[in-house]
Amino acid sequence: MTLQSIEIPDSINQIEHSPTAIRLMDLASEHIDAFMSDNESVPENFVNCDFRLVDQSLTWMEQTHLLQGRRFCELGSGFGVAAMLASLRGMESVGIEIESDLVDASCDLAETLGLPAKFYCGSFVPRNLSEVFELGREVEHVETHEGEAYQEMGLDLDDFDLFFAFPWPGEEYFFETVFEAGAAVHSLLLTYRGRDGMHLVRKT
Numbered sequence: 001m002t003l004q005s006i007e008i009p010d011s012i013n014q015i016e017h018s019p020t021a022i023r024l025m026d027l028a029s030e031h032i033d034a035f036m037s038d039n040e041s042v043p044e045n046f047v048n049c050d051f052r053l054v055d056q057s058l059t060w061m062e063q064t065h066l067l068q069g070r071r072f073c074e075l076g077s078g079f080g081v082a083a084m085l086a087s088l089r090g091m092e093s094v095g096i097e098i099e100s101d102l103v104d105a106s107c108d109l110a111e112t113l114g115l116p117a118k119f120y121c122g123s124f125v126p127r128n129l130s131e132v133f134e135l136g137r138e139v140e141h142v143e144t145h146e147g148e149a150y151q152e153m154g155l156d157l158d159d160f161d162l163f164f165a166f167p168w169p170g171e172e173y174f175f176e177t178v179f180e181a182g183a184a185v186h187s188l189l190l191t192y193r194g195r196d197g198m199h200l201v202r203k204t
C-alpha cells in the first residue's frame, strides 16, 4: 500500500461558498468565540482550521470527481465544522473527538443548523492496530488515554471515502500512518497544514 499525493491548485481559493456554508461558518465562529470565553480550561490541543479552505477543497474534490463514495470522517473533530460542511453536501458525515466538551458543542451546533452530522466521543487511534497505537502514544498532541470511538459508531476506518484532519505541525506523519494502516484502498486523506494550505493523499 502506498499514498499517492494529489496536488490541490492554489486557485481553489477563488471558489465561492454557498450561502448555507457561509451561515454555517459564521455561526461556528460565533460559537467558538463564546466557547473560548466561557471556558477557563479550553482543551489545550484544540485549534480550529481554516473552514473556508476546507469548504473550497470539498467543492474542488466534487468538481474533479475525486471522491469514490459519500462517507466522511473528521479525525479529531474539535468543533466539527469540517464534518458539518461535508454533511451540508449530503455526505454521511461523522466526527471523532476525544474531549467531551467539544463533542457536546459540535452536537449543539449541528442541531442548531439542522445538520445530520454525528459526533462521537473517543479516540480515532484504533487499538487493534497495535503498532499504530504504540506509535500514537509518542505523539504529543494526540491523546490515547480514551477508548476508540469505532465500536460506538458501528463503522471502521475502512468504511470511509474521505478523512479530514488538522494535525499539529510535525505530527502529519501519524495521521498518514493511521490512514495507511486502516483506511480502504482508494480512500482520501485531506489535511490542513496551516500556512502550507491543504494536502491530499489517496491510498493506492
Ligand SMILES: C[S@@+](CC[C@H](N)C(=O)[O-])C[C@H]1O[C@@H](n2cnc3c(N)ncnc32)[C@H](O)[C@@H]1O
Residues within 6 Å of the ligand: 043, 045, 046, 047, 048, 049, 050, 074, 075, 076, 077, 078, 079, 080, 081, 082, 096, 097, 098, 099, 102, 122, 123, 124, 125, 141, 142, 143, 144, 165, 166, 167, 168, 192
Ligand atoms: C488541532 S485540533 C483540530 C480540530 C478540528 N479538526 C479543526 O480542524 O478545526 C485537533 C483536535 O484533535 C483532538 N484529539 C487529540 N487526540 C485525539 C484522539 N486520539 N482522538 C480524537 N480526537 C483527538 C483534540 O482534542 C483537538 O480538538
